[in-house]
Amino acid sequence: MILGAGVKRILATLTALTLLVMYLPLMLVVLNSFNTSRSFAWPPSGLTLEWWRRAWSSDGAREAVMTSVQVALASTAIALVLGTLMSLALQRYSFFGKNSVNLLVILPIALPGIVTGIALNNAFRGVMGIQLGLLTVIVAHATFCIVTVFNNVQARLRRMGGSFEEASADLGAGVWTTFRLVTFPQLRSALLAGGLLAFALSFDEIIVTTFTAGAGTTTLPIWILNNLFRPNQAPIVNVVAVVLILLSIVPIWIAQKISGDAEGVR
């Protein structure tokens, strides 16, 4: 297909415009973290470093970040194991009910968060009689994180094909040896990409978290929601958001580098 220079230019303009709209509110968040006006009126009334200083000494924010990191690490670890097992089963074998199992993996993310949230809230409190807390949040997050690992690994398995594994088996390697030396090395970057996505998903989740965290469990999104409408705290929330955006560039860059190296030319 040959595109005229005009069409290309229009597409480039649209792309630039889209990115501008995507980044304008984020830049506003950055600017507001220095804005002296607590209601973030435009144009800013003046610039200050006060919010950054206060955010630095905010114990609430720091504890919330630690809780969120714990939750995200634990649920990502569970999702990595379960998602990999599931994708190996669904990609390498065919069996009765395969489509239903496939749908079951997708369901926790395809159904709205509020449904997952209330269903798990009801199951934990009403059916199982478990106290809500850190553990229930981790279980809930792991459940909807499985699909991100599953999708990445499954896509990789599909592209890999089974011939290397068959060759390994023909040469006398056992099931475990084949997985360790043949399958796993090829999956590594897919696992990393899926794991990063799962981590991000868990780190930012608010709706399911609201329903599955007890009163004492404050993840970062819950802390943000609690402080967003407090005039004294809202600017600090902006600072936390800016720090997160800056930090997020690191894992994204790693993921890009790895997937770029693995894919080769188009």
Next chain:
Amino acid sequence: MSTDTSRAAVPSRTAARRASSLLTSKPWLRLTLLLTAPLTWLVLVYVVALAALLVTALWSVDSFTGEITRSLTFDNIKEIATESLYRTVTLRTIGVAAAVTIIDIAIALPIAFYMAKIASRRMQRVLVIAVLTPLWASYLVKAFAWRSVLSDDGIFEWASSKIGMGTPGYGITAVIITQAYIWLPYVILPIFAGLERVPNSLLDASGDLGASAWQTLRTVVFPLLKPAIIAGSIFSFSLTLGDYITVNIVGGANQMLGNLVYTNVGAANNLPLAAAVALIPIVIMIGYLTAVRRTGALENL
């Protein structure tokens, strides 16, 4: 690698060896071992929870004690089926979700096409990072950023008053704008991945055979891309369908289905009614998923 392989080929402990050869000869045993853990988890945590939700929707709350009465009744279902409030809110929610999805697809198609087919390899990588980064900014902060953008003394009012317009203020329009903004990367990425899988040689062949760019898009690219577009739409539609926080932040006094569920769990303390309301998005999403399943969209999520 070579030393590793030679070491592995030597039969080590016999028990492990026997287990391995048993597994090699019995594919169903391997499958069972692979499936047991994830399937048990999903069934125990999720299927049981959904089933319990369904049962809870058939219970009721004693209006005097506030305790849940565990006898089956269809009162809740009847209430959401007949009360006009639920119909209005359901239609509004579907309308918002559909609008968000259509806007996102319309914005995502050109940028995804540029990323996949026009941008250089280097540029492409930069663009993927540029699209991914906003995902990491907190959802709440993005919603709140739009609250300040759209407020009466915000940047939108400031900029648009110069061309004689004003901010739409807080309401349904603000909800649609904010949700479309927040879920946009979730729609761009599957469509970009889908476009990357369309081989350039097909596009060249179509061009060589005399098709115009538009014809190629319509008859070659679009059919191949449909599953990816639907996959993206599942995200934006479902995520909007259950949202109640953006509505609280920029929606003014408006309610969506999520708000009805949330207030019934919290303030009204009526879990059975909340469960019954939650069945509405479940039915909508399951209907949507079954409708698109044949297109292969679920493999593109």
